[in-house]
Every structure is written in C-alpha cells, then in structure tokens.
Amino acid sequence: MIRAVRGTRDLLPPETETWNFVEARARELFRVYNFQEIRTPILEDLQLFQRSVGEETDIVSKEMFAWEDRARAQSEKGQWLALRPENTAGVVRAYIEHKLWERPGLQRFYYIGPQFRRERPQKGRYRQFYQIGAEVIGPSAAGSESPVVDAELLEMLASLLDGLGIKGWTLELNSVGCANDRPIFLEALRNALKDVVGKICVDCQRRYETNPLRVLDCKVPEDQPIIEGLPKQSDYLDESCRTHFVEVQKVLTALGVPFVLNNRLVRGLDYYTRTAFEFTHGALGAQNAIIGGGRYDGLSESLGGPAAPGIGFAIGEDRLVMALQESGAVPVSVTDIYIAPLGAGMNIHAAVLARELRKQGIVITVGDETFRLKKSLETASKTGARYALILGENEVVSGQFALKNLATGEQVSVVRKEIFSNISSAARDPYSAEER
Template identity: 60%
Template sequence: MATLKAVRGTRDLLPPETALWNYVEATARAVFARYGFGEIRTPIFEDTALFARGVGEETDIVSKEMYTWQDRTRADSDSAQSLTLRPENTAGVVRAYIEHKLGDTGMLQKLFYIGPQFRRERPQRGRYRQFWQIGAEVLGPAWSGADSALRDAEVLEMLATFLNELGVKGWKLEVNSVGSSTDRPKYIAALRDALAPVKDKMSADNQRRAETNPLRVLDSKDAGDQEIINGLPKIADFLDDASKEHFAQVLAALDACGVAYTVNPRLVRGLDYYTRTTFEFTVPDGSGLGTQNALLGGGRYDGLSELLGGPKAPGIGFAIGEDRLILTLQAQEAVAKERKLDAFVAPMGVERNAAALALAQELRRAGLSVEVGDGSFRLKKSFEAADKLARRMVIVGEDEVSSGILTVKDFSAGDQTKVPRAELAGFLRA
C-alpha cells in the first residue's frame, strides 16, 4: 500500500517552526491592538458570487485559481449553490460588514484576520495552494473618516511598525494612486489603446491580460516585456484634482511619521476593487523569496461595499503572505531559529519522577516553559535531551529533594549553580 502524503501544493507545519508562526501572529495581534483593531473570523468558504463580483470575473484569481464546487443542500434536491474556498479575505470581511450592519453604528470599523486562503496556483517557493494571510481592513460610513488620507497613512505606518518589531531587514514601501472610480476607466481605456499595436510582441500571459485586464500587464515581471511596459501611459496623468490631493495628503502624513517610501507609477495591483492609494512592501534579494520579493500589499477600495449590494463604505486594507514572511525571517535570521524552553527538569532515578513532575508544575504555574525527563534516563541521555530542548537543566536527585536546594546547569555559560527552591522560578526567568 502506498504511503499517503500531503497534497501537492500543501504542507504540514511542525514544531519547532510553528513556534515562529505563533511568534509572528502574537506580534501582529499585539501591534494591531495598539492601533485599535479587533479580530474578525469569516467562513473559509463563501458564495462564489461574492468573489466574482468583488474580486472581478476577469482577474486571474477568479478565472483560473479558485476552488469552486456545486453544493447540494439535500441529496434528493435539484437545487445547488456554487461555493468557493476563499482565495482572499477582503470580500468576505466587507460581506460581513454589510450583513451585520456594522455601518449602522456610525463608527469606524478596524478589523484584522489571520487564517488560510486557497488558490489553484502553480506550487513554488513561498506560494502554496493553501496559504496563510494576516490582513486588516478599515471601513465605515464616509462621516466616520473612513475615506480620509489619514487612514491610508496610519495603515502604512502600522505595517512599518509591525515589520520593524519582527526584525525584518531592508524592507521598502512602494506607493501609488490608481485614482477614483471615474479616473480608472479612462486610464484602462488609454492603456488598452496603447497595448493594441504592441501586445502581439508580448508574452502569452500579457497578450491575454491586454484584452481582459490591462492593469495586470503593469504588474508583469516578464523580462522580455519590460521595455514595452515602461513606455505605456502612467496613471498619474489621468488623476483628477481630488485624487491628486488625497495622494499628496497620504505622502505628507508618511513624511511626518518618518516612514520612507518610493512612488512607483507602475504599481496598480490588478484586483477590480482598488481605488486611489495602492501599496506594496518588498524585501531585498536574498531574503528567501527569490525574484518575487513582494511581502505584502493592499490598497483603498472605496466602492467595494456598493459593488456587493451594501451601503457606501469607503475602506482600505492589506494582506500579508504569512508563508512568505516566515521564509523572510528565516532567511534573514531575524529571529532565533530555535526558541528553547526555560528549563528541563531531570529526575535522577525513577523514584524521583513524582517530585520532578511536581516541581515542573510549580515552575509552569509561575509562567515558565518546562519539559520533564524520566528517571529511567541515564545521566548522559538527560544532558543530551536537556541541551537540545532548554536553556537550563534542573537536576532533581536525592540530595536536592531532601535539602530543597536544586542544582541548575546553564548550557550557554557552562556552569552549575545551587538555587533554593523558593528562588528557582526567579532564577530561571532571569
């Protein structure tokens, strides 16, 4: 019988790597909370129409990458609903905003999420068919300030803070404006006209995009098409006065906060719902992502709520590819590869097992991370296990039990110290 394995394009996450994932997510929760964000958890699958209308039927995500099936409510029923595993989460968050009438509060809604998304992508480094995203959305009625340039800058400053607190090195922020819902169609028309005489010279993917979604051509990394792409019209030439002023306010606020950025006129992001500010954070070559060095991205989507049948609710959001963020942290060695336990409690003899477990319970209740050995281990085996798992080893022998003075071996310092039991938790914490 063949050995069963994880489906291609998916994988298991195992200790100790999951400790790094937990650290990243805990940092995200802590940073986002300081900015007033609360967590939202939406279903993993939604009505297919949500993504067709929200993300756009001509996008690669909807046309090629979604996992969709017909779901019959009863075996004998002829009716079926088309369901899709979520390929992204912004549309689901906006759907929840509309369904639960969050706009009726009149308050700005600041929501974040952490969870899996699903796309039928070609598996490659950092890209999986089940992948994880950390994201956030800020939306609400216009009178709540949801359409303010201040919100765009606040989101970008929060992301800079998050990456800095994680220790990501060399990140760069690129920003652009894709204009309002009236600017964008004019630009797309000009782009389509400019592509018509040259598209046959481009790659097959870009020939298709030139017809279905010209904005996606600007995102192309195909080396052979760059000269043509550089000569295409720039979105900045099609912005109305209100969009120009909004973008200027975003940049002024970033300057005031000391957040470095580069204006990239080619940064448009291909999803149909984006308006005005778009952005992307990248990392240098050698950060574990290869040539596709985008770490996270997002933008403003002032018309998405209305597109999904809801009230006017301007918004801005982002999504971080958590898989890619983890690869970057590992490649840059921004965090310790091993996050060791505080202590390994080693009983000397099976008769000390109970005393060792009681001591471990005491230390765990004091907030320390502790593993317990077994008294049947030889001393050498206890030392080897302790050295792999923990920063220190606490020896529980006959003398230690009777005297209440524990022997603590520090692996980094290479010394041993006698510590009274009442002071042990504080000693290990230090």
C-alpha cells in the first residue's frame, strides 16, 4: 500500500470543514484590516532562505527540503531549490522583485498555504504544515516602524482567536532589540554564561557555543535559577528600541489586548528585531505555540532590497485547528434535504426536483429508486440530513410531497412550491460554528 509520506497527512471531511471555517474567518478579518492576499511560490531559490532565515539556523542547516535542480545546459550547474520552510522570506523577495515600495502607503499582505520542514513529526508538528500569515512592510516614511502597527497586528490576532471561540490563549511579548544593541547584549550574555557554563545542562553548554540566546529559553528546572541571574534583553535595549517597545505595550493596553512580558522569548529566525511575540495555547502538547511572529526591520536590506521595516506573523494552522477542536466548536456540513425516489422511473423525477431546489440554494442529496424507503430514511438520518423528501408514484400523481423532519419525526404534505419555505425557516450560515 502506498501511504502519505512521513510527516504529511490527508485532511479528510469533516475536518476540512473546520479548516475552511478557519480560513474563511481569517480572510474576513484580513479584509476588514485591509490586508490583501499574496501567493508566492512553494519553491524558491535556496539562497533566499540562507540569507533571510539564517544559514546557521536549524531550519536551514538541517530541516529544509532542498536539492540541486537539473542543469539547463551541460556546461552549467543546476540551481539549488528549496521547498519554503516559512513564507515571510518569499513575501519580502516578492516585495523587492516587484518594487512594491513604489506603491503608495504600507503594504499589507496575507497568505495561506503549506510550508515544509524536514523535522521528526510529533503532535502539532508535520513536515508539510500550513500557515496563515500576514506581513506589513514599507518605507519608514509610510509609517512601517510605528509601534501602532505592531499593536494593531496583535489586536487583529486576538480578535481572530476570540472570534473563533478559542479559549485560554496567552500572548507573550518581548523585544529582541536591534542591530545596535543586540551585539552588546550578546556580549554581556556570553560573559555571564562563561562563569556558569559548567553548571548548566549539556544542551545549554552547546547553546552557549552555537546560540546563547537559546539558553534563555531552556526548560530544564535545574537551570532556572541560573537563567534568572543572567542579563536581560530588556536592560540592554537602546533608547529607540525601548521607547518603541513601551509604546507597543501602551497601545495594546489601550486596545484592551491582554499580554504578558516574557523577556526570555526568543525567535528562531535570524531576521527578527524589536517586537517578538508568541500566542500559546494549553492542551496542544509540547508544541504549544499557535502563532509566532515579530518585526524584521533589516530583512529587506539583507536580501538586497531597500530599507523596508516590517512586521509579520505566522499562525500554525494545524495547531489552530487543534485548539479549535479542543474548544469544542467546530462547524458541520449539513444536507438540507435527502430526496428518496421510490420505485421505477422515480430517479428522473428526483433529478429534476433536485435541480430546482439546488437553484434556490438548498443542499440536496438524492437517493436511488431501487432503495427501499427504510434504507433511504436510514441513510438520510445517518448522513445528517435535516429533512427527507419522499418521491414516489403517489407524489408524482398528486403533486403533494411528503416532507419529513428527521430530527422531530414530523411529516407534512406540501406542494412543490412550498418545499423551500418549509425548510428555510431553519436556514443557517454554512460557516457558523455549531456544536457537534
């Protein structure tokens, strides 16, 4: 048997209803905040990620699907391609490639799509996973560095989670500084670590060499007292970063978005500056981050573009869906009427009637004239139809249709034109969340 490859999975109904629900809600929210959709290729030049995400990050150094493409000519080498491990780099590449800074004002993009990382799968982590993300980017003169932009983005996310009915999320906030102050902080951190390196866990000893910031993120209980004594990023922010961060918090408070400061919050990608944040949710297992993001004021320049500060986030859609399922409110698809043709020659009458009703927007499933009525009603009931409509010789002759409410068992006799009005009283929004 051929199976879905490791770390990938099929999303089946009815779960896909939940995915569509989440995406529809996100699109609606993006529309109101004036974000527009951007679709960048899944395949990119490997260099894009080496230069943005960072050559030394785990994502690029060992978790990317990358390969050398076939050479175009015998004398040439192939281009190295990669499946995108995240979408911000692609968006910024497109921003530069199409000179989008020439467009007036701030650019606000959103995307929904698959990303790929060659990691060992576990709960909430897949090799093909889905992100719903957004980016705000533009010249400083357009206001791209404004802390209000940060706060607004966070407020939008809070609205999304609340609007989806997701309970128990936490917004963790930090500032990771900028190119001016980060080297100073790093040096202080290294110095402080030098004295305690023998006392910390083996992973942290390795992090001390590779990525000292990660030590702050350590979860080993024994290390916590030591970490408490280490320098804090917040004490090393330069004046502009500090005021920026304070302003972000002020606006957030004014907007009524709850958050907690977490000066140990570290982002895994090299390009982040200043505001860094994470929305977490309990009951997701070890992978509790549902949204991650932050500012990347230098990214455009490091990719050869103009100065174009920006901020963005990525929602782990797989995890968001899990959180939604935890909260219990997931949408269900509904069949309005199951038409049960009864007896030879009734299929054709059923098909004609189904066409008429569907034109009115009624969701119809049609049975088959060879089915016994008992079986049709049973199938209708099991597949979640609200009504069954019996269509046999009697109905064709009399023009009176037996319309049965499958929930209550009530059955009425109606003429063709009354079918719609009899069921539409319970009309519903296909995207409204209903208790299953």
